[in-house]
Amino acid sequence: MRISALEEYGLRCLLALARRGREGQMSISEVAEQEGLSVPYASKLLSILRKEGLVTAxxxxxxxxxxxxxxxxxxxxxxxxxxxxxxxxxxxxxxxTGQLDRCVHEDQCSVHNVLDGLAGFISEQLRTRTLQDVLDDQPEIGSGLSGSSILLTEQSEPQETRGENLQ
Amino acid sequence: MRISALEEYGLRCLLALARRGREGQMSISEVAEQEGLSVPYASKLLSILRKEGLVTAxxxxxxxxxxxxxxxxxxxxxxxxxxxxxxxxxxxxxxxTGQLDRCVHEDQCSVHNVLDGLAGFISEQLRTRTLQDVLDDQPEIGSGLSGSSILLTEQSEPQETRGENLQ
DNA sequence: AGCAATTATTACCAATCCGTAAAGTATTAT
DNA sequence: ATAATACTTTACGGATTGGTAATAATTGCT
Known part of the structure; x- marks a missing residue:
């Protein structure tokens, strides 16, 4: 269960455009330079975002x-x-992948219950946060503010791992 | 951002052993048959679980x-x-991957704030659920009980996607 | 018209992941 | 002892992902 590179870097590119606003514009090379990506890679990311309707070109x-x-x-x-x-x-x-015709736990499967529940929970967390929320969470450069309030609605110490080999 | 096959099927195998309890035992072929996996694949999964110390052989x-x-x-x-x-x-x-020496957003990066926060949140959700919780959530075969209470601690309708192309 | 700057598309290669295959090692029943 | 059963390890091929490269297509400037 990983956050993929496309997801992270794509989000970065979209945020760069979000800072310019609806009237602003950025070229691929501008985005690439600002985000430290190669021009071809930024091009690929922006192309995906365009096909998904999140940006216009x-x-x-x-x-x-x-x-x-x-x-x-x-x-x-x-x-x-x-x-x-x-x-x-x-x-x-x-x-x-198994040899059975269908998933052994087709219905009333506790594994699916758990995984679907988890996926739903994550989705809900993501859905309630907008790009603007992320932008607002970006501190001023040089400000002493540390830490983020984003996505930490109720758990108080989410990155506390207690040596449970999260590594 | 996906739940990988290894994660799902490995969890299934571990649950199969969990049902047998600390005194119980299962062979690879038993696990494979019960979970509908090929014997070599079940072998690989159990081998990983053993190296990680979750099962003994x-x-x-x-x-x-x-x-x-x-x-x-x-x-x-x-x-x-x-x-x-x-x-x-x-x-x-x-x-x-970029050409810069290090991540442009090294410190005070809102993207990292968001992703780390999300990862922490997911981790917290996972940490507070045990295998036994999952086993308890498995309904009796043929019982009319549907739905799971696992991982749905506060959101009421987590799988409600409102057509937001979760597909 | 022609050049320059820009996006669009396709193809390509390396690395990782998924699942299979096969040969090897340990233990026990007979 | 020997064979049967079970775990262990290594390797392999196909599929997906990460990132690059090259070329085509579009628009604006002169």
Whole structure:
């Protein structure tokens, strides 16, 4: 269970555009330089975001990318699923690897209960956060503020791992 | 961001052993048959679980696998990280793909704030659930009980996607 | 018209993951 | 002892992902 590279870097590129706002524009090379990515890679990421409808592109000499909607109206679930697909493969049981015709735990399966519940929970967390929330969470450069309030709605010490080999 | 096959099937195998309890035992072929997996694949999964210390193995004609600790004392975070590694690659910024010496957002990075916060949140959810919780959530075969209370501590309708292309 | 700057598309290669295959090692029943 | 049963290890091929490279297509400027 990992956050993929596409998801992280794609989110970064989208945030860069979000900072420019609906009227702003950035070229691929601008995004690449700002985010420390290669131009071809930034191009690939922005291309995916465009196909998913999160950004718009204009070609030609004065072209560039613009965020498609207001940052307040784009939630993180959209972004993550656009870049990395759904949390749980919907036709998981069809692709089941075993020799049985179908998943042994087809219905009333506690494993699916758990995993679906987890996926739903994560989705809900992502859905309730927008790009603007993330931007607001970005502290001023040089400010002493540390730590983030994002995604920490009730648990008080989420990164406390107690040596449980999260490594 | 996906729940990997190893994570799901490894969890299934571990649950099968958990049902037998600390005194019970299962051979690879038993596990494979019960979970609908090929024998070599079940072997691989159990081997990983053994190396991670979650199950013990005895060789020889009367050999088999036994769960290493009580199901109440094994939480899902252990299982998931044992099978799929940590949620966020700890040396992510070292492997950074860009041309810059280090991650442009090294410190005070809102993207890291968000992702770390999310990872921490998920970890916390997983840590507070044990294998025994999952076993208790498994309904009797044929019982009319549907739905799970696991991992749904406060959100009421986590799998409600509202057409937001979770697909 | 032609050049320059920009996005769009396709293909490609390396690395990792999924699942299988096969040969090896240990233990026990007979 | 020997054979049967079971775990152990290594290796392999296919599929997916990460990132790069090259070329085509579009627009604006002169």
């Amino acid at each position: 204009e070609r030609g000499r004065t072209g560039g990318f613009t965020i498609a909607r207001a940052p307040e109206s784009i939630n993180l679930l959209e972004v993550i699923t656009a870049l990395g697909g759904p949390l749980i493969d919907p036709n998981h049981c069809e692709k089941f | 005895e060789r020889g004609r009367t050999g088999g696998f036994t769960i290493a600790r009580a199901p109440e004392s094994i939480n899902l975070l252990e299982v998931i990280t044992a099978l799929g590694g940590p949620l966020i690659d700890p040396n992510h910024c070292e492997k950074f």
